[in-house]
Amino acid sequence: AQRVTQPEKLLSVFKGAPVELKCNYSYSGSPELFWYVQYSRQRLQLLLRHISRESIKGFTADLNKGETSFHLKKPFAQEEDSAMYYCALNEDSGAGSYQLTFGKGTKLSVIP
Amino acid sequence: EAQVTQNPRYLITVTGKKLTVTCSQNMNHEYMSWYRQDPGLGLRQIYYSMNVEVTDKGDVPEGYKVSRKEKRNFPLILESPSPNQTSLYFCASSSPFRGSYGYTFGSGTRLTVV
Numbered sequence: 001a002q003r004v005t006q007p008e009k010l011l012s013v014f015k016g017a018p019v020e021l022k023c024n025y026s027y028s029g030s031p032e033l034f035w036y037v038q039y040s041r042q043r044l045q046l047l048l049r050h051i052s053r054e055s056i057k058g059f060t061a062d063l064n065k066g067e068t069s070f071h072l073k074k075p076f077a078q079e080e081d082s083a084m085y086y087c088a089l090n091e092d093s094g095a096g097s098y099q100l101t102f103g104k105g106t107k108l109s110v111i112p
Numbered sequence: 113e114a115q116v117t118q119n120p121r122y123l124i125t126v127t128g129k130k131l132t133v134t135c136s137q138n139m140n141h142e143y144m145s146w147y148r149q150d151p152g153l154g155l156r157q158i159y160y161s162m163n164v165e166v167t168d169k170g171d172v173p174e175g176y177k178v179s180r181k182e183k184r185n186f187p188l189i190l191e192s193p194s195p196n197q198t199s200l201y202f203c204a205s206s207s208p209f210r211g212s213y214g215y216t217f218g219s220g221t222r223l224t225v226v
Contacts, residue, residue: 009152034214036214036215041200041220042219042220043202043217043218043219043220044155044202044204044215044217045217046213046214046215046216049213049214086154086155088214088215090214098209099143099145099160100206100214100215102154102155103154104153104154105154105155
């Protein structure tokens with residue numbers, strides 16, 4: 001069963017429009033969630049962690065335990081935001097060790 | 113600088129010729145992992161290692177081997193590469209605990225098997 005779901009493979013928005021990249025998770029414990037970004041087939045980079053409650057490059061993400069979601073939002077998209085975005089869940093893999101499980105990713109395309 | 117280093121960045125090889133992709137991290141992380149990335153399929157985990165001499169299969173381990181003799185290194189071995197292993201490969205490392213900073217990824221290795 002897929003534990004991290006990103007329902008959109010591709011999301012296109014116009015520059016200046018709001019962006020919301022969806023992520024839903026399935027986890028019985030207390031979740032730890034991350035967003036990673038990958039620009040043009042470069043390495044994946046950590047964008048933000050839910051426990052930090054920070055805003056990076058104008059992006060924010062709020063953990064909603066009731067809806068089991070961790071959607072990534074930005075009020076005004078910029079062309080440089082075009083990238084692949086991966087949502088990830090830090091799961092207990094046994095004996096107190098944790099591993100990240102990734103969603104399949106959403107490609108964001110910002111149209112000038 | 114804290115980093116994960118993969119080599120080579122690009123590799124073209126022929127079917128059946130054994131190859132090794134190296135991965136090294138300088139953060140004293142216990143956990144290391146290999147992924148392949150293919151269009152439309154996202155990241156798929158090949159193998160992972162919780163610590164020295166402890167390795168386990170991920171989702172797509174067939175055709176690959178790994179070893180973890182030292183904490184910093186986690187090479188990926190393709191004993192007899194085939195064209196369906198043409199892909200972009202990433203190595204990652206982390207501390208496998210709650211509250212961690214997640215994974216640090218290498219720059220990737222683009223492998224083409226002809």
